[in-house]
Amino acid sequence: MSAKAVSCTIKSPVALQIGDAVSDSSRPGVYITDITLAEPVNIQEISFKNYYTAYVTVRLQRRQGGSAKWVTCLRNYCLMSNPHAEAGSHDYFSIYRHQMLTEPDSVTTVRLILRQPSSEWLNFSIEEINIYPCAKEDSERDVPAWISTLTPVEEPLDLNGLPDPETVSSSIQQMWALTEIMQASQTAASIGRFDVDGSYDVKLLSYT
Amino acid sequence: MMDESAELSVSITQIVQRLKGTHLHSQLEKQAKECLHKPEIKLETLKDDVRRLLKASGWERKLQNAVYRELHILPPPGHPRAPPEHTKEPLAYMRKAQVNWEKRILKSLNSMCTELGIPLARKRPVPEQNELTNKWNEMGTDEPDLSKFRPVYAPKDFLEVFVGLKNPNNERSEDLTVRSHWGLIQVSLNGRDIPQMREMYPELGLTYGQLGIDDHTHVPPDLFESEHIHIGKKVVSEQDSAAAQQYSRQGCPTGLRAQLWSLILNTTNDPEAITHYEQLKARVIHHDLLVDNLIYKDVKLTASNDDYYFVFEDYLYQVLLCFSRDTAVLEHFNYNCASPPKSCMQSKSGSEQCAVVYPPNGVIPFHGFSMYVAPLCFLYNEPSKLYSVFREMYIRYFFRLHSVSSHPSGIVSLCLQFERLLQTHLPQLFYHLREIGAQPLRIAFKWIVRAFSGYLSTDQLLLLWDRILGYDSLEIVAVLAAAVFAFRAENLMEVTSLASAEAVLADLSTLKVMPLLQIFLFATSV
Numbered sequence: 001m002s003a004k005a006v007s008c009t010i011k012s013p014v015a016l017q018i019g020d021a022v023s024d025s026s027r028p029g030v031y032i033t034d035i036t037l038a039e040p041v042n043i044q045e046i047s048f049k050n051y052y053t054a055y056v057t058v059r060l061q062r063r064q065g066g067s068a069k070w071v072t073c074l075r076n077y078c079l080m081s082n083p084h085a086e087a088g089s090h091d092y093f094s095i096y097r098h099q100m101l102t103e104p105d106s107v108t109t110v111r112l113i114l115r116q117p118s119s120e121w122l123n124f125s126i127e128e129i130n131i132y133p134c135a136k137e138d139s140e141r142d143v144p145a146w147i148s149t150l151t152p153v154e155e156p157l158d159l160n161g162l163p164d165p166e167t168v169s170s171s172i173q174q175m176w177a178l179t180e181i182m183q184a185s186q187t188a189a190s191i192g193r194f195d196v197d198g199s200y201d202v203k204l205l206s207y208t
Numbered sequence: 209m210m211d212e213s214a215e216l217s218v219s220i221t222q223i224v225q226r227l228k229g230t231h232l233h234s235q236l237e238k239q240a241k242e243c244l245h246k247p248e249i250k251l252e253t254l255k256d257d258v259r260r261l262l263k264a265s266g267w268e269r270k271l272q273n274a275v276y277r278e279l280h281i282l283p284p285p286g287h288p289r290a291p292p293e294h295t296k297e298p299l300a301y302m303r304k305a306q307v308n309w310e311k312r313i314l315k316s317l318n319s320m321c322t323e324l325g326i327p328l329a330r331k332r333p334v335p336e337q338n339e340l341t342n343k344w345n346e347m348g349t350d351e352p353d354l355s356k357f358r359p360v361y362a363p364k365d366f367l368e369v370f371v372g373l374k375n376p377n378n379e380r381s382e383d384l385t386v387r388s389h390w391g392l393i394q395v396s397l398n399g400r401d402i403p404q405m406r407e408m409y410p411e412l413g414l415t416y417g418q419l420g421i422d423d424h425t426h427v428p429p430d431l432f433e434s435e436h437i438h439i440g441k442k443v444v445s446e447q448d449s450a451a452a453q454q455y456s457r458q459g460c461p462t463g464l465r466a467q468l469w470s471l472i473l474n475t476t477n478d479p480e481a482i483t484h485y486e487q488l489k490a491r492v493i494h495h496d497l498l499v500d501n502l503i504y505k506d507v508k509l510t511a512s513n514d515d516y517y518f519v520f521e522d523y524l525y526q527v528l529l530c531f532s533r534d535t536a537v538l539e540h541f542n543y544n545c546a547s548p549p550k551s552c553m554q555s556k557s558g559s560e561q562c563a564v565v566y567p568p569n570g571v572i573p574f575h576g577f578s579m580y581v582a583p584l585c586f587l588y589n590e591p592s593k594l595y596s597v598f599r600e601m602y603i604r605y606f607f608r609l610h611s612v613s614s615h616p617s618g619i620v621s622l623c624l625q626f627e628r629l630l631q632t633h634l635p636q637l638f639y640h641l642r643e644i645g646a647q648p649l650r651i652a653f654k655w656i657v658r659a660f661s662g663y664l665s666t667d668q669l670l671l672l673w674d675r676i677l678g679y680d681s682l683e684i685v686a687v688l689a690a691a692v693f694a695f696r697a698e699n700l701m702e703v704t705s706l707a708s709a710e711a712v713l714a715d716l717s718t719l720k721v722m723p724l725l726q727i728f729l730f731a732t733s734v
């Protein structure tokens with residue numbers, strides 16, 4: 001879950017509107033943002049922060065074989081249940097692999113189509129876009145050679161008057177279990193003192 | 209979004225963490241140990257047998273009630289990447305407005321403190337401590353000089369903060385167009401309309417019996433009242449929180465209300481609660497706070513002048529002074545976007561500066577604050593019980609009435625809801641009042657901020673608060689405000705100034721709350 005986001009280039013959003021963008025008084029209701037990835041990625045999660053977008057459609061360009069194909073993986077996903085009201089307008093969202101219509105594998109470009117049908121809002125967009133890859137199955141983190149030779153050969157130990165290691169280790173284990181119980185039973189309840197060492201001479205409130 | 213099972217396990221972990229180490233936890237452990245002595249316990253089925261015995265003796269119900277209470281105050285689940293302030297309040301411009309408002313309050317309190325030359329807090333000298341201990345039950349007889357103190361803020365100052373709330377991403381023209389909102393609140397929050405509220409509050413409908421309507425003298429009690437009281441007694445004997453909350457939607461009988469509310473809020477009067485209250489009392493004796501004078505002034509100005517509540521003056525001091533020193537209240541800042549005021553203090557050794565919260569509970573009382581407590585005095589006569597119930601009601605509901613937030617039960621949403629209902633269902637009235645310079649919210653705001661305490665007669669107020677508890681929401685307060693305007697619409701259409709509009713709505717003490725709500729919600733044509 002705490003995988004690092006892949007590096008990507010987020011292009012500035014392009015508005016789709018009929019007529020001249022400059023002279024027309026009405027504001028666009030659709031924006032398209034492209035995100036290009038440095039190399040093909042199997043996407044696990046796309047997370048972002050909303051800013052007044054009502055619906056988002058996600059299209060992916062996948063590189064399969066030699067060709068690149070566009071597929072829609074999420075259609076009109078609702079971010080604001082009432083486009084005229086504030087609910088959901090600033091929320092953080094994550095779109096996971098299992099919510100997508102097609103497998104987001106070998107993705108080279110992600111296209112986000114943002115829609116906001118309400119005329120209440122001056123602007124809308126999506127911010128803080130992060131794309132997280134799937135955890136790799138074939139890990140480069142191979143087990144170092146010296147760990148694999150850990151199991152020791154069973155040899156009778158020469159105790160020399162020392163106590164039997166089995167009994168010692170079992171009593172140590174008991175003590176450890178006791179300390180765990182003690183730690184676990186520490187309460188979340190606070191003691192509730194508001195003074196510091198018995199004094200509570202407050203002079204002025206601070207503005208932070 | 210996290211999927212549902214992940215969210216559920218997070219909630220369970222949070223609740224378990226909170227309940228660990230509480231008095232209930234140790235009592236349950238003790239009970240479980242005592243169960244072991246019973247003959248019907250078998251070693252093979254130990255877990256199930258102990259569970260069964262705990263269930264039969266009522267302890268499982270107590271645990272259920274405690275979990276139910278925790279669910280009420282659990283902070284909302286947030287996205288893993290969302291910062292904590294976002295989870296409490298997602299809208300950035302509202303957070304900013306709250307921060308600015310808090311700065312103003314701090315400045316006002318600091319300047320009062322400097323002008324009067326009184327420290328914000330000091331330790332009481334021993335003779336003064338003894339005097340206060342002797343006078344504890346009759347603090348109302350004291351007549352300290354409070355003329356120099358003024359309330360830090362009054363509800364109308366707070367209203368101006370909302371009127372000025374503007375979303376930078378929203379363009380509002382000053383003209384009155386078809387699209388515009390006629391009221392003072394110019395933010396677009398979600399609100400329910402009447403059809404949605406009919407689904408939300410079905411128990412207030414015309415086909416359900418209600419206390420406040422069907423217990424009237426000329427309605428035979430067999431039709432509803434006797435049966436309802438009978439069910440109420442059963443709920444109390446079962447000690448079930450959730451059932452009590454559901455029951456309260458149709459009103460609580462006067463004789464059972466105290467127990468039912470205490471069950472819904474899961475406040476017990478066990479020795480732990482009494483000890484806690486005594487500790488708070490000791491803190492009041494030891495330290496004197498500037499805030500205490502604000503409380504005295506507020507009680508003298510509001511509750512003491514009220515025909516219904518002046519007899520409870522001493523109780524109000526006993527509750528509110530202790531409330532200011534209760535650090536357990538700080539927990540509610542986990543889901544309240546407000547922050548408690550802080551101060552830097554030199555530690556006794558003088559070596560370091562530490563930040564302390566002032567007042568210890570983080571809540572600065574405003575003009576009218578004591579009216580949140582006053583109606584409860586009719587239900588509870590033991591100070592520790594009264595205190596527990598008030599504190600729980602504050603951290604569940606009342607705090608939302610004086611902080612800037614987009615929560616559906618927050619004051620901004622309630623005001624907007626009131627204005628929307630009026631504009632939708634009484635457009636002629638709203639237009640007329642607007643034209644004569646009498647914006648309806650300017651009149652209704654003081655009712656909403658106090659949840660009508662001090663404006664309705666007490667029995668009617670308690671019926672209203674039954675429903676606040678029953679539906680776990682303050683929305684009904686906004687609906688009642690609109691219903692009052694609807695009731696007096698004819699008179700209001702004839703007034704020609706703000707002052708005369710206020711005069712028409714000055715006296716609400718004869719109103720009957722439940723018929724007004726029922727007519728507005730279920731008999732208005734949509």
